Amino acid sequence: MCKDCGCGLPGDVAIDGVRVGSEAAHSGGALAHGHDHEHEHTHGHDHAHAHGHDHEHPHPHPHEHHRTLTVEQGILDKNDRLAERNRGYFQAKQLFVLNVLASPGAGKTALIERTASDLGKDLRLGVIVGDLATDNDAQRLRESGAPVVQITTGTVCHLEAEMVARAVKQLDLSGLNLLIIENVGNLVCPAAFQLGSHLNLLIASIPEGDDKPYKYPGMYRGVQALVINKTDLLPYVPFKMDYFRRGVEALNPGLATFLLSCRTGEGLPAFADWLVGQVQHGRKKNPR
Numbered sequence: 339m340c341k342d343c344g345c346g347l348p349g350d351v352a353i354d355g356v357r358v359g360s361e362a363a364h365s366g367g368a369l370a371h372g373h374d375h376e377h378e379h380t381h382g383h384d385h386a387h388a389h390g391h392d393h394e395h396p397h398p399h400p401h402e403h404h405r406t407l408t409v410e411q412g413i414l415d416k417n418d419r420l421a422e423r424n425r426g427y428f429q430a431k432q433l434f435v436l437n438v439l440a441s442p443g444a445g446k447t448a449l450i451e452r453t454a455s456d457l458g459k460d461l462r463l464g465v466i467v468g469d470l471a472t473d474n475d476a477q478r479l480r481e482s483g484a485p486v487v488q489i490t491t492g493t494v495c496h497l498e499a500e501m502v503a504r505a506v507k508q509l510d511l512s513g514l515n516l517l518i519i520e521n522v523g524n525l526v527c528p529a530a531f532q533l534g535s536h537l538n539l540l541i542a543s544i545p546e547g548d549d550k551p552y553k554y555p556g557m558y559r560g561v562q563a564l565v566i567n568k569t570d571l572l573p574y575v576p577f578k579m580d581y582f583r584r585g586v587e588a589l590n591p592g593l594a595t596f597l598l599s600c601r602t603g604e605g606l607p608a609f610a611d612w613l614v615g616q617v618q619h620g621r622k623k624n625p626r
Contacts, residue, residue: 352490420499424534437535442523444543445567448600454482463516496527551585570599
């Protein structure tokens with residue numbers, strides 16, 4: 339994950355096109371060993387060099403591994419503290435927050451679009467969209483009439499609590515009772531970074547294949563609801579529903595699951611009823 343390999347570091351984050359300093363880039367600087375610096379070795383000779391050298395010699399760093407673990411833990415600790423702050427803010431605003439996770443192309447934007455369209459009379463929602471580049475999804479969702487803020491993460495492959503805190507300041511929350519966060523399309527890193535949401539909703543789609551719970555167990559363990567999207571493609575795609583659901587049940591027993599198609603509308607009413615109920619009864623509970 340990002341906390342281990344630093345794959346999202348460094349990077350510039352933009353909120354609605356305005357660049358802001360990436361918290362990930364600042365907090366993870368110690369992981370980026372591409373810089374040149376001078377230091378002394380205690381093996382008999384002093385010299386300045388960049389860490390890209392080819393010669394081999396022992397470094398007297400017996401606690402190097404422990405120091406790296408400390409940095410990894412610090413990244414998540416800082417994010418978790420900011421997520422707690424977000425929880426308190428959402429709670430004070432009586433705002434129910436849904437974090438939507440999925441791989442690219444699973445249908446996150448389509449489901450949010452249908453939700454905004456179908457439930458406009460029952461729910462007043464705003465949206466925060468996370469993508470590595472472009473504001474295509476934000477423009478598409480604004481056509482529904484919902485207020486939308488785009489987070490462009492650059493090289494960071496997940497949203498973080500600090501990014502959400504910055505983005506939510508750009509929304510007029512008065513009158514809203516639901517905030518949907520569309521996370522970056524990724525089945526790995528977003529599972530590790532809490533945002534302060536009430537619920538984490540995962541969207542799986544039929545074309546992805548039926549083995550995803552087995553390949554990405556961390557994501558499937560960490561959600562409170564699951565949508566299986568694009569069911570209209572079942573006649574054309576070799577997808578074993580029983581096999582898929584056995585994998586889900588082994589990781590997350592009793593997970594609330596909805597089969598639907600955003601294209602045909604099949605299954606959407608049941609999902610909409612569930613979401614309205616969650617908003618009505620969940621806003622007064624402590625967010626996750």
